Structure formats: C-alpha cells, structure tokens
Amino acid sequence: MLQLILPSLMDGLKMTLLLFSLTAVLTIPLGILVAISRIYAPKVLSRLLQMYIYFMRGTPLLLQLMVAFFGLPLVGVTLDRFSAALLAFILNYTAYFAEIYRGGILAIPKGQFEAIQVLGIGKIRGFLRIILPQVGRIVLPSVGNEVISLVKDTSLVYVLGLGELLRAGQIAVNTYASLLPFVLVGAIYLIITGVITLGLNRIEKSMIK
Amino acid sequence: MTENRTILTAKNISKTFNGKVLLNNFNFSLKKNEIVSLVGASGSGKTTFMRILTALERADKGSVQIDQLALCETKENECQYAHKKQIKAYLQQIGLVFQDFQLFPHLSILENCLEAPLAQKLDSKQNLIQQATALLTQVQLADKIHVMPHTLSGGQKQRVAIARALMLNPKVLCFDEPTSALDQAASKTIGILLQEIAKTGTAILLVTHDLAFAEKFSTRTIDATTFLKKSSLANTKDISEMN
Numbered sequence: 001m002l003q004l005i006l007p008s009l010m011d012g013l014k015m016t017l018l019l020f021s022l023t024a025v026l027t028i029p030l031g032i033l034v035a036i037s038r039i040y041a042p043k044v045l046s047r048l049l050q051m052y053i054y055f056m057r058g059t060p061l062l063l064q065l066m067v068a069f070f071g072l073p074l075v076g077v078t079l080d081r082f083s084a085a086l087l088a089f090i091l092n093y094t095a096y097f098a099e100i101y102r103g104g105i106l107a108i109p110k111g112q113f114e115a116i117q118v119l120g121i122g123k124i125r126g127f128l129r130i131i132l133p134q135v136g137r138i139v140l141p142s143v144g145n146e147v148i149s150l151v152k153d154t155s156l157v158y159v160l161g162l163g164e165l166l167r168a169g170q171i172a173v174n175t176y177a178s179l180l181p182f183v184l185v186g187a188i189y190l191i192i193t194g195v196i197t198l199g200l201n202r203i204e205k206s207m208i209k
Numbered sequence: 210m211t212e213n214r215t216i217l218t219a220k221n222i223s224k225t226f227n228g229k230v231l232l233n234n235f236n237f238s239l240k241k242n243e244i245v246s247l248v249g250a251s252g253s254g255k256t257t258f259m260r261i262l263t264a265l266e267r268a269d270k271g272s273v274q275i276d277q278l279a280l281c282e283t284k285e286n287e288c289q290y291a292h293k294k295q296i297k298a299y300l301q302q303i304g305l306v307f308q309d310f311q312l313f314p315h316l317s318i319l320e321n322c323l324e325a326p327l328a329q330k331l332d333s334k335q336n337l338i339q340q341a342t343a344l345l346t347q348v349q350l351a352d353k354i355h356v357m358p359h360t361l362s363g364g365q366k367q368r369v370a371i372a373r374a375l376m377l378n379p380k381v382l383c384f385d386e387p388t389s390a391l392d393q394a395a396s397k398t399i400g401i402l403l404q405e406i407a408k409t410g411t412a413i414l415l416v417t418h419d420l421a422f423a424e425k426f427s428t429r430t431i432d433a434t435t436f437l438k439k440s441s442l443a444n445t446k447d448i449s450e451m452n
C-alpha cells in the first residue's frame with residue numbers, strides 16, 4: 001500500500017515545497033524593504049504600509065487566499081490558482097516579516113547609528129554592514145518561527161483546490177480507507193521542520209562566532 | 210614647544226532643550242596639541258556641547274569651524290548649517306569616542322578599525338591594515354587584533370574606540386567621560402595615551418567628572434558653568450588660569 005500512497009503524497013509535497021520556498025525566498029528580503037520604509041520613508045508611505053500590515057495581520061490568511069483567487073477577478077485581475085495563492089502568501093508573510101525586522105531595527109542602540117555617522121561610514125553602507133547584521137542576530141529566532149509556520153500554512157491552499165501535501169493525504173485517506181496517509185503526512189511535515197530547525201541552528205551558531 | 214594655532218572655534222553657541230537653556234552664547238576654542246577638560250555638574254550640557262561639535266546635535270545659534278571648514282554659521286541671527294558635503298568634510302576632521310564606546314559587536318577589533326577608513330576610501334586595504342595594526346599595537350592591543358569586542362575589558366574597549374577614531378587622522382578628538390568606567394591604573398593608561406595623541410598634533414577635548422584626572426593630564430580645564438555666562442572669546446583664555 002505504501003507504494004501506492006507515497007507517489008501521490010510526493011506530488012503534494014512538491015506543491016508544498018514550491019509554495020514554501022518561493023514565499024520564503026521572496027518575503028524574507030521584501031520584509032526588510034517594508035520595514036526600512038516603515039521607519040525611514042516619508043510619513044504618507046509609512047502610514048500606507050502601516051495600513052497594509054494591519055490588514056494582512058488583522059485578517060485570516062484563508063480569507064486573503066480566497067480574495068486573491070475569487071475576489072480579484074471582480075476587479076479585472078484573474079490569476080491562476082497557484083499565482084493567486086503565491087500572491088496571498090507573499091503579501092501576508094512580507095507583513096509579518098516586516099514587523100519582525102522593524103522590531104529588530106528599533107532594538108539597535110541609537111549609539112550605533114551615531115557611531116556610523118560620526119565615523120563617516122555613510123548611511124547605506126552603515127545600514128548594510130553594521131546595522132543589518134545585528135538586526136539579523138536579533139530577529140533570527142522570530143524569523144525561524146515564521147518560517148516554520150509558513151511550512152504548515154501552505155496547507156491552507158487546499159481551499160483553492162491546489163493539491164498540496166495535506167490535501168494529497170486527505171485524498172489518499174479516502175481512497176484507501178486508511179489513516180496511514182495522515183501518519184505519513186505528519187511525518188513529512190516533521191521532517192521538513194526538522195531540517196529547517198537544523199538549518200536555523202547552523203545560521204545562529206555562525207552568527208555568534 | 211606647543212604651536213599656538215587654533216584648530217577649532219565655536220562662537221556664541223546657544224542650545225535649549227524643551228525650554229531649558231543649556232548653552233547661552235558660549236565661546237570655545239581649541240589649539241593644536243591642547244588637551245582641554247570639560248568639567249561640571251551632571252545635566253549641565255557637556256555631552257550636548259560635544260554632540261554639537263560632532264554634528265550629532267544641532268546648535269540653535271552660533272558658529273563652529275575647524276580650520277577653515279565651517280559646520281555652521283550665524284547668518285542674520287539664525288544658525289545655518291553647511292551643505293551635506295561640507296559637513297562631511299568637517300566631520301573628517303573631528304572624531305568622537307563615545308562614553309559607551311559603541312564598538313561594532315559583530316566585527317573583530319581590526320574590522321572595527323578598518324570599517325570607516327575603508328568606507329571613506331582613505332587608502333588601500335593593505336595599507337589600512339598596517340596602519341590599524343600599528344595603532345592597535347600602540348594602544349597595547351596587538352594580541353587582540355582578531356578577537357570580538359565582547360571579549361574585551363572596559364579599558365581595552367576604550368582603547369579600541371580610540372584606535373578606531375585615530376584611523377581617520379582627526380585634527381580634533383572628543384572623549385565623553387573616557388575614564389568613567391575605568392579603575393585608577395586603566396585611567397592612567399588612557400591619560401598617558403591622550404598625551405601621546407596630543408603630542409602628534411591632535412587637539413583633545415574631554416568631558417570628565419574626575420578632577421584629579423583633568424588636573425593631571427589636561428593642559429586646560431573649563432567649567433560647564435561658563436556655558437551659561439555671556440563670555441567673549443578672549444576671556445575663555447582666563448578660564449585656563451583656573452587650572
């Protein structure tokens with residue numbers, strides 16, 4: 001039976017990993033840009049971003065997924081299921097990451113910014129080389145938390161009829177009238193988060209030196 | 210022996226914070242080779258004055274210049290700050306060692322010293338490494354070049370901060386309470402180091418609560434009570450006689 005179940009789960013796993021990695025790779029840097037704009041951009045832009053973050057964090061991701069797929073066509077934007085899902089994930093996770101980074105930037109002592117200024121290092125270089133690495137160290141645990149949430153949140157795309165891992169498991173459960181697929185799905189999620197956790201620990205260690 | 214050339218001039222500096230007048234037409238000048246101690250009550254504005262000189266805080270009124278380069282000037286009774294480029298050039302002439310050092314925690318001691326001169330492209334990396342190594346040796350940290358800041362003692366951090374500031378060859382170097390966290394022996398080391406630096410021509414302004422330190426290592430002492438007195442440039446010289 002395992003030979004029958006596993007291939008169908010693998011297809012779901014592919015979808016899960018694709019959505020996960022695209023979202024992670026795009027939102028982790030995008031969040032930095034939003035956080036920087038929230039802090040340093042002119043008030044109007046900062047306020048707009050604040051609103052955006054409020055909406056993204058204030059409504060369920062499930063609802064955002066449905067708006068992206070069923071709602072956007074009403075205003076003339078029609079996306080395929082995967083693009084709609086990806087868009088919702090990017091908008092949602094960028095907002096969460098932005099808030100984490102913002103907290104990290106605000107946690108850097110004012111004196112570090114002043115040292116950059118007095119030493120004539122330059123704002124951009126100073127931010128990239130002095131501030132950002134320190135922010136990274138501060139936010140890493142929270143970013144790790146979000147990344148792990150993201151793995152599991154990918155299961156929400158079932159509402160759009162996308163065949164990700166959990167949905168593949170659900171179908172297999174119905175098809176074979178066995179709970180084994182659920183056990184396997186759980187195990188696969190654990191393996192993914194386990195790998196991510198190990199990776200995060202590595203990064204954390206390399207940052208502490 | 211000591212050249213009598215004035216390097217830094219601050220004229221008629223006024224600064225008010227939330228209605229509290231800290232500086233009122235304060236005049237100050239600093240000559241080559243000088244070590245001037247600024248002493249006075251807590252909250253009297255010593256740090257604020259130093260932050261005005263290093264452009265971290267803006268004066269409400271007055272003018273500041275190092276040699277011919279103006280940071281700000283009074284025009285039509287208003288304080289006008291120079292353009293960005295000129296402020297940058299001004300800042301290249303003045304350094305500040307923070308009370309809490311503000312070393313970059315994720316960079317090694319050597320990297321801490323290299324970051325600013327590399328950013329300003331003062332020299333090739335190779336030459337800068339040589340210069341930094343020489344300076345760190347001068348401040349007795351030759352064996353610490355590759356360690357991280359958090360592994361150093363307060364006195365050692367202080368010396369890294371000094372080396373980091375000296376990498377930019379400033380004409381004026383400011384120190385906010387350089388010995389506040391140090392014991393007698395470490396304070397003495399810093400005092401001697403300041404005298405060595407002053408000998409090379411750099412003018413030093415330091416804030417301290419340690420009157421004995423001021424007495425021993427500086428060439429002139431100024432009391433922060435003069436911040437609020439109307440003083441002319443001429444009579445700031447008289448203050449040196451307090452010493």
Ligand SMILES: Nc1ncnc2c1ncn2[C@@H]1O[C@H](COP(=O)(O)OP(=O)(O)OP(=O)(O)O)[C@@H](O)[C@H]1O
Pocket residue numbers: 226227231249250251252253254255256257258
């Ligand atoms: N950014 C600021 N905004 C408002 N008030 C300020 C600011 N910076 C300093 N002050 C106020 O200005 C006064 C002088 O502060 P300053 O730090 O210059 O004193 P100081 O002479 O260095 O004191 P200390 O010896 O305790 O270091 C204080 O009352 C302080 O609260």
Ligand SMILES: [Mg+2]
Pocket residue numbers: 255256257385416
């Ligand atoms: Mg002070």
